Amino acid sequence: MSPRELSYLTIKESAALMRRKKVSPVELVRAVLACIDELEPRVHAFVSVMAEEALGAARAAEREMGRKKYRGPLHGIPVGVKDTHYTKGMKTTAATPVLADFRPSFDATAVVRLREAGAILVGKTTLPEFSFGGATPGTYNPWDLSRTPGGSSGGSAAALAAGMLLGATGGDTTGSIRGPATYCGVVGLKPTFGLVSRYGVTVISWSLDHVGPMTRTVEDNALMLNALAGYDPNDRSSVEIKLPNYARAIGRKVRGLRLGIPRPSLFEGVHDEVRKSFDEAVKVFRKLGLKVREVDIPLMREAEAAQRIIRISEASAYHETFLKSEPGRYGPSNVRRDVEAGSLITAAQYLRAQRVREQIVRELETVLDGIDALLTPGESEPAGEPQRGRYNFRSYFNLTGLPGLALPSGFSTSPPGLPLGLQIVAGPFEEELLYAVGHAYQSATDWHTRRPAL
């Protein structure tokens, strides 16, 4: 296989080839590094690439496999993490001059778990300053290099779409895994709040931040979640639950499941191409035997306002030290402006937002009682098009903490060739249901197998 073919293997395919000794971790990492050498000058998905360390880890993985010490399907798989994830002794910049020289003394729990699963850390991916924003300046969408990959996990999404990684992590406070996953035609999970540890990741908002896996297929996403999920005493929001094997949900029967879709008025401002793709996806789900019906997603305007106030209040508290000691060190983005404004929100105003949040969660529970999963567009427009969607289908699920899986659902014709995507949402800790439904969709379609013409 050529390096490009190797670098576009899925995690599942690579794991199978490595078990049969048809491909070695060193070959796979070399292929990915060759792809990075070729494409990174055009895509700019990485803050740093750790080529020597990755090859060293790949050799160690090979030796382990030779001794029949097999860690699981991520063993020997080249992955990247967003440059908000602490990596011991290595720079973690969060794309800000404020942290330009920051070298953490420990790994983020997500990084620890990926390493323990045998994954090979190849690089740290780009983001906007402090993860603020729905674009990743300086990183380009592999499907159209004149366009954004989205943000804030734009580097991870772009790297996956370009075949420069087989798996990646992202962070999601307002849609920052699902948005770039949609724009770049890959798969991204914002898990249930508390399922994946946030420890050792630079913060936007403690009660809205999520860490999650990004991959090219739903099945690969389940394999990565198996490594990432689970209680972490270092993260006070981390939940102690019995974890399933998420990969066992792949291929599970979906016929008869009740799928809710938003009532038509909630599509106000959604790009025509997105709406068309969404309607086509609904037909696929009907053919798969799911029972589809319209539902109301309650209090979307109030949810947007609550999420914004909570986010910026908590972010401003996190930034207090930087604002007071070195405000001049922020980059040219709007982060400093936003956290200065956020510092002016009173405690009563913040708590009101949190009280409204609790009411929204309760109302949504009533809606979810009548369905198994909810389907929404992943983004309201293709990458780089004006954002006119009236309602935000992503931040709603940061506010309510429910899991949301973004996956590709087609390509636009006008403008041509840009990925379009869906979001599937389920109840708390029902990631297995997301994977079952998402994989069923990917078994009936081939959008996730398409590659950009780089």
Next chain:
Amino acid sequence: MPKDLPDQELKALIRELARGADLALTDERVDIVLPQFKQQLAWLETLQSFRLPLEAEPSIVFRHRRRAPKRKGRSR
């Protein structure tokens, strides 16, 4: 509503709130912050117009975890 105040009054409000928050904002920073402050006021207005029941609690109410069971061990 505060968001309908003229810019000069909003800037004065920003300065006072910043003083209360111990945040030093120059006149230039106040000008930069103003648009975002107005956006925040719009969000806050949306939240103010939502009728909250008296018993509504915030989502961040403190909660405990049960301690891990103590292991049987020899006393020192």
